[in-house]
Amino acid sequence: MKFAGLLVMPAGFFLSIAALVLFPASNAAARGAFVFCGLAVEALGLVVAVRGHMEAQGKSHQ
């Protein structure tokens, strides 16, 4: 699960980069929203990785 979360994080990065390539500087709102979405995907990946860590920790106690 930790690896799955860490694999999601680069996807968020590429989404942020896509925002720069897809939207012109004049469309700053769309560009900003896309970059935010990329960061949200990264945050999601981080949460999954942290949950994976907590699960692994729980198993090691059993």
Added chain:
Amino acid sequence: MTPKVPPVMTEATFVLVLALLLLAPLAIAGVALINTGLGRSRSTAQALLGNLAIVAVAAIAFALVGATFAGPMGSAGHVFHLSGKAWNWLGTGPLFLSGLGSVSAQAQLGLLFEFLAVALACLIPWGSGADRLRLTAGCALAAVLAAIVFPLLAHWVWAGGWLSQLGVNFSLGSGFLDPAGAGTIHVLGGLSALAVVWVAGPRRGKFPQGGFATAMPGHNAVYILFGCLLALAGWLAFNVAGAVLWAQAPLSVLPVTVIDTLLSASGALAATFAVTRFRFGKPDASLCANGWLAGLVASSACAATVSPVQALVIGIVAGIITPLLVEVLELAVSIDDPSGAITVHAAGGLWGLIAAGIFAPQAGQLIAQLVGIAALLGLILPLAYLLFWIVNRFVPFRVDPDGERIGMDLHELGGGAYPEFVIHRDDSYR
């Protein structure tokens, strides 16, 4: 693509930056003392020796390999083209620092800055692995960080890489702003600390089954608090030198940079003092130290670009976040981070980078900062975790249970830092 060539530096500026960089190791000394004081007394000598060894290994690895990938300031680098824009993603410096004498004096200062920065970045995860990380593991992770991960970031941010070119290529303010290494040093160090904690696991007895996390307080408040004072001197040097070298700040901006750094740390300390006083009835010395450091870390991104009032606000926010996040990470997320590096360096650095965007006058600066943060979280954390996971297969990070029980000093060095002290049995091993 034509590389961005920095303006020529006057002799007086050169001497000033060189003098500042000679003071910057005080930040390394401060962080080393804080790391050591926040660990246990039976691991003190190993922790301090580890700090020294890590600085040495980081310097050697960066000289042999890392400096090549980081590339000197204004060099061309490896470039690919996408959507009609040039993406400079890797430096092309000479191997083994050959021909160093023939590059410009300013590029040499930039390289010196990077040497000190990589040493500081590599120390940060060592504090998070305190009381369980073997010396060889500390050296191995320093070698990996200094040879592979840090040079990538240093090139992207400081040596004309794609993050620094966001302003030119995509009209995003002045490109990613990080003159004193909030992202390149501290977020990198803090995220590496998270990766180390994930790979090594918590200290034995830290999270007992079915119970609350065991409190394992730092053993020496004097080390911790004196480390904070030393760190201040080093940070002032880093922030001012970084502003001149990487942001081409004029001399008139430098006194404000110093004042901003001090105000950010002061605001953070005051906020952490108030929060811990409110939460626990009395201020907590080690959390206050963490708050102070978080204020310094946040100032690394923006001390040269914000006003004193803004610096104070940035510090106060950092000081409020720090004690709350330390508590959340330990109690809710089961992350055993003895030095609080994940909170102080990763969270403090991320906040500083965001604040630099929020308070910048140029349009698009906040988006540039967010893209930089996306690179740090989306590429650098997974890369660091993957590399540490591989290194752990060959050089096990964690000491065996017996070593943890008797303490790292006796186990790894054969003698303690305080030979006249009585080492008490640890109740968590009963």
